[in-house]
Amino acid sequence: xxxxxxxxxxxxxxxxxxxxxxSGMVLTYTTTRVFNIAHxxxxxxxxxxxxxxxxxxxxxxxxxxxxxxxVVAPAIGWFTQRFVARGLGEGPVSVSLVVTVGLLVxxxxxxxxxxxxxxxxxxxFKPESGFEIGDTYVTAHQLITIACSIAVAGLxxxxxxxxxxxxxxxxxxxxxxxxxxxxxxxDTVAALSWxxxxxxxxxxxxxxxxxVGLDYYALTLLVINAYAAAMLGRLKSLPLTFAGAMGLGIAxxxxxxxxxxDGFWSTIRPVIPALFLFAVMIALPQAQLRIGQVKGIVTAxxxxxxxxxxxxxGLLAVAAVLVxxxxxxxxxxxxxxxxxxxxxxxxxxxxxxxGHVSLAQFTFAGVGALAYAKLDExxxxxxxxxxxxxxxxxxxxxIPVLRLTGLYLALSTLAFAVLMDKMIFQQxxxxxxxxxxxxxxxxxxxxxxxxxxxxxxxxxxxxVLVGLGVLALRRGTLGRLLIAMRDSPxxxxxxxxxxxxxxxxxxxxxxxxxxxxxxxxxxxxxxxGAADFLYFQSLLMLLLAVVFGVTSxxxxxxxxxxxxxxxxxxxxxxxxxxxxxVLVGFGAVALGRDPNGLANLLFKxxxxxxxxxxxxxxERLDGLLPQGGSVDLAAAGAAExxxxxxxxxxxxxxxxxxxx
Amino acid sequence: MTVPILEVxxxxxxxxRIEVLRGVDLAVPKGAVMALLGPNGAGKSTLVKVISGQKxxxxxxxxxxxxxxxGAKPDDLARxxxxxxxxxxxxxxxxxxxxxxxxxxxxxxxxxxxxxTAFSYFPRLHERRRQLAGTLSGGEQQMLAMSRALASDPxxxxxxxxxxxxxxxxxxxxxxxxxxxxxxxxxxxxxxxxARTALRVxxxxxxxxxxRIVASGEPGEILATMADVILxxxx
Numbered sequence: 001x002x003x004x005x006x007x008x009x010x011x012x013x014x015x016x017x018x019x020x021x022x023s024g025m026v027l028t029y030t031t032t033r034v035f036n037i038a039h040x041x042x043x044x045x046x047x048x049x050x051x052x053x054x055x056x057x058x059x060x061x062x063x064x065x066x067x068x069x070x071v072v073a074p075a076i077g078w079f080t081q082r083f084v085a086r087g088l089g090e091g092p093v094s095v096s097l098v099v100t101v102g103l104l105v106x107x108x109x110x111x112x113x114x115x116x117x118x119x120x121x122x123x124x125f126k127p128e129s130g131f132e133i134g135d136t137y138v139t140a141h142q143l144i145t146i147a148c149s150i151a152v153a154g155l156x157x158x159x160x161x162x163x164x165x166x167x168x169x170x171x172x173x174x175x176x177x178x179x180x181x182x183x184x185x186x187d188t189v190a191a192l193s194w195x196x197x198x199x200x201x202x203x204x205x206x207x208x209x210x211x212v213g214l215d216y217y218a219l220t221l222l223v224i225n226a227y228a229a230a231m232l233g234r235l236k237s238l239p240l241t242f243a244g245a246m247g248l249g250i251a252x253x254x255x256x257x258x259x260x261x262d263g264f265w266s267t268i269r270p271v272i273p274a275l276f277l278f279a280v281m282i283a284l285p286q287a288q289l290r291i292g293q294v295k296g297i298v299t300a301x302x303x304x305x306x307x308x309x310x311x312x313x314g315l316l317a318v319a320a321v322l323v324x325x326x327x328x329x330x331x332x333x334x335x336x337x338x339x340x341x342x343x344x345x346x347x348x349x350x351x352x353x354x355g356h357v358s359l360a361q362f363t364f365a366g367v368g369a370l371a372y373a374k375l376d377e378x379x380x381x382x383x384x385x386x387x388x389x390x391x392x393x394x395x396x397x398x399i400p401v402l403r404l405t406g407l408y409l410a411l412s413t414l415a416f417a418v419l420m421d422k423m424i425f426q427q428x429x430x431x432x433x434x435x436x437x438x439x440x441x442x443x444x445x446x447x448x449x450x451x452x453x454x455x456x457x458x459x460x461x462x463x464v465l466v467g468l469g470v471l472a473l474r475r476g477t478l479g480r481l482l483i484a485m486r487d488s489p490x491x492x493x494x495x496x497x498x499x500x501x502x503x504x505x506x507x508x509x510x511x512x513x514x515x516x517x518x519x520x521x522x523x524x525x526x527x528x529g530a531a532d533f534l535y536f537q538s539l540l541m542l543l544l545a546v547v548f549g550v551t552s553x554x555x556x557x558x559x560x561x562x563x564x565x566x567x568x569x570x571x572x573x574x575x576x577x578x579x580x581x582v583l584v585g586f587g588a589v590a591l592g593r594d595p596n597g598l599a600n601l602l603f604k605x606x607x608x609x610x611x612x613x614x615x616x617x618x619e620r621l622d623g624l625l626p627q628g629g630s631v632d633l634a635a636a637g638a639a640e641x642x643x644x645x646x647x648x649x650x651x652x653x654x655x656x657x658x659x660x
Numbered sequence: 661m662t663v664p665i666l667e668v669x670x671x672x673x674x675x676x677r678i679e680v681l682r683g684v685d686l687a688v689p690k691g692a693v694m695a696l697l698g699p700n701g702a703g704k705s706t707l708v709k710v711i712s713g714q715k716x717x718x719x720x721x722x723x724x725x726x727x728x729x730x731g732a733k734p735d736d737l738a739r740x741x742x743x744x745x746x747x748x749x750x751x752x753x754x755x756x757x758x759x760x761x762x763x764x765x766x767x768x769x770x771x772x773x774x775x776x777t778a779f780s781y782f783p784r785l786h787e788r789r790r791q792l793a794g795t796l797s798g799g800e801q802q803m804l805a806m807s808r809a810l811a812s813d814p815x816x817x818x819x820x821x822x823x824x825x826x827x828x829x830x831x832x833x834x835x836x837x838x839x840x841x842x843x844x845x846x847x848x849x850x851x852x853x854x855a856r857t858a859l860r861v862x863x864x865x866x867x868x869x870x871x872r873i874v875a876s877g878e879p880g881e882i883l884a885t886m887a888d889v890i891l892x893x894x895x
Binding site: 164167168170171173174175177178179180181182183184185 | 738739744763766808
């Protein structure tokens with residue numbers, strides 16, 4: 001009995017810290033409609049700052065804490081609102097997700113650059129003192145944490161309900177334009193809520209650091225805990241968020257206490273937030289469609305089928321030349337780039353056309369690779385099955401979110417990626433902890449694609465085929481549905497389209513493309529392990545896809561090549577490893593508002609050049625060509641004429657028929 | 661002649677390439693109620709948006725009590741005494757009546773005074789002060805919106821389509837309130853499609869069509885000529 005009490009108390013302590021983090025996140029989300037995925041990352045950077053102030057520069061703990069919470073964190077929050085988050089809330093959800101993922105990656109880069117990996121310790125507050133309650137020992141740090149969370153809850157309640165600026169915070173969610181007419185300042189209000197939000201992230205991060213350690217990733221992932229807690233209040237209600245956080249903390253604590261310490265059950269502990277999240281999500285009621293919103297974006301032009309085939313053929317020819325002359329290492333790199341590019345094609349479908357963001361695309365590639373290795377059928381059948389399995393897993397992720405909106409889908413994919421990364425991939429029947437699986441090269445119709453060169457070329461071929469497939473889909477009925485769904489779900493609803501299963505199908509299809517890429521990657525490498533499919537890779541992939549253009553196949557290709565080059569560049573300049581993350585992260589922050597990315601700029605330049613030079617070129621060609629050319633064209637045109645009239649005749653007949 | 665409270669000179673504004681205001685000239689004398697009438701798409705609401713600072717003008721000038729205010733931000737204008745009640749229900753649906761009223765104190769009058777004025781004019785709001793504004797009836801929401809005009813003691817009041825979506829009886833009641841506000845010396849520019857209701861309380865009237873003011877004068881003259889102006893293609 002006393003152990004139950006002790007573990008409940010421990011759970012309340014972690015729960016209190018989660019509640020602090022989560023309430024900050026809910027505050028920024030409800031007042032600015034920007035879901036800050038980098039919330040945990042801000043907490044992480046500020047926990048490092050706190051370490052820097054107190055341990056490295058030797059300030060007293062209280063001074064350091066106050067400096068971080070009241071000066072540094074609010075300043076960062078104000079800055080972020082001013083220069084990053086302003087106006088994001090009105091845009092499509094996918095844009096704000098991408099921008100905050102960019103912040104997350106950028107902040108990890110900053111932390112790695114400023115505080116290179118080294119063992120660091122943050123001591124709990126008042127480490128020596130504690131109290132006995134019954135026969136349970138409570139540390140002062142735990143009491144402080146719980147007291148802080150109660151204070152935060154009280155202050156937030158008073159702020160939001162009993163002050164004018166707090167009321168204005170809630171008003172600015174409803175209608176910032178009207179608030180301006182009242183004389184309020186939505187920007188000031190938003191800056192205040194960001195400042196408070198980041199400050200709370202810092203407080204939660206600092207309080208949790210003695211337990212989770214000063215780690216780049218563990219603290220960053222706090223956002224999942226916070227999100228899981230906030231889900232109970234549908235990302236809106238602060239009291240329910242506190243309840244959720246406490247429940248989550250206690251669940252974690254009991255898991256440590258009562259689950260067996262070895263085998264399958266021991267792996268559950270780190271993924272409890274993710275499991276908690278899925279459980280809450282299934283219980284949530286249907287989300288309402290928001291009306292009166294058209295959030296369309298102008299996308300990159302869709303090329304004609306002939307153009308696409310032409311460029312695809314060109315790419316294949318270039319790839320053939322490159323592969324033929326490449327060393328084994330270079331060929332492997334090219335294969336890796338092709339893998340990434342195919343996964344990015346799945347994002348073109350899902351994010352570029354569908355407007356949904358997935359933070360687990362590379363995890364699906366991992367599922368595909370796992371299926372390919374386990375099926376042990378290195379032929380087209382095995383490849384297809386791997387893709388199908390990944391697709392089914394993708395659909396499985398999307399089903400709980402069926403009734404909710406795109407934001408929830410994106411966030412649950414992050415939880416899913418962590419779940420796979422920390423639990424499923426580590427199982428004995430999967431990749432095993434730190435283990436790898438042997439795979440064989442693909443063989444087509446009994447012919448093994450043994451040599452690297454041929455295999456890599458086939459991967460490029462797959463890229464081209466999938467790319468053509470994605471473009472064909474975009475041009476057809478499905479493509480129109482996708483665009484309609486992205487631009488206005490409520491308009492689709494009034495037309496009687498059931499978007500829920502369509503969304504699951506889309507997500508599954510995109511996951512299966514990623515799975516296909518993973519299976520090919522497994523064949524390329526010969527051995528794959530869980531370390532190849534870290535969840536963080538999916539985030540980088542999303543960012544590069546958006547930077548290079550997530551609405552075009554060209555963007556996917558360029559993004560794939562860039563993602564392949566990243567580790568190469570990183571190993572060339574190990575001291576600047578963090579800078580690269582900073583570049584990618586903040587690059588995405590800068591370019592995230594235009595998902596057409598660099599590829600679209602390229603198209604624009606191409607069109608400009610063509611408009612400029614084509615007339616001259618035509619003139620010269622006409623001068624060089626004999627007259628026969630145009631005669632041929634005319635003949636071709638003439639051949640089409642009878643077909644057209646036939647079509648007209650049959651149309652007329654149909655009309656007459658209907659009249660009768 | 662004294663300086664008019666609102667003077668608009670050759671104002672142009674556009675949505676993208678489509679020009680909506682094509683040289684609007686308008687003056688509202690101090691203490692007067694002016695009705696601005698006109699068909700759909702004439703640019704009335706756009707004019708309100710430009711005057712209140714929500715939308716940038718492409719050219720032209722706006723003077724409020726003789727001060728040049730083109731390009732001023734809406735929150736600044738609201739704080740110096742321009743009260744704009746935009747089209748539709750201009751309340752915050754997810755805040756209670758009392759919280760809505762408390763936000764009105766941004767315009768410069770302290771919150772207790774705002775509550776006092778609002779509740780004495782509209783006792784119904786007092787009964788419902790803890791209710792979410794979104795759950796009030798349309799007429800009650802419009803009362804709440806009008807409370808801002810009553811309580812914040814503005815120099816100029818811009819009313820956009822007060823009658824939208826309301827029963828004629830309630831519209832009449834609301835215009836009684838407008839008349840009462842006018843008696844306290846507030847200048848009002850009141851935009852309306854229902855000419856008769858608005859002309860009943862106004863001192864002057866102007867008709868807008870195709871982005872220009874096409875007629876202006878006493879309410880009686882305007883009422884007589886309005887059918888010609890709007891339907892007869894005076895634009």
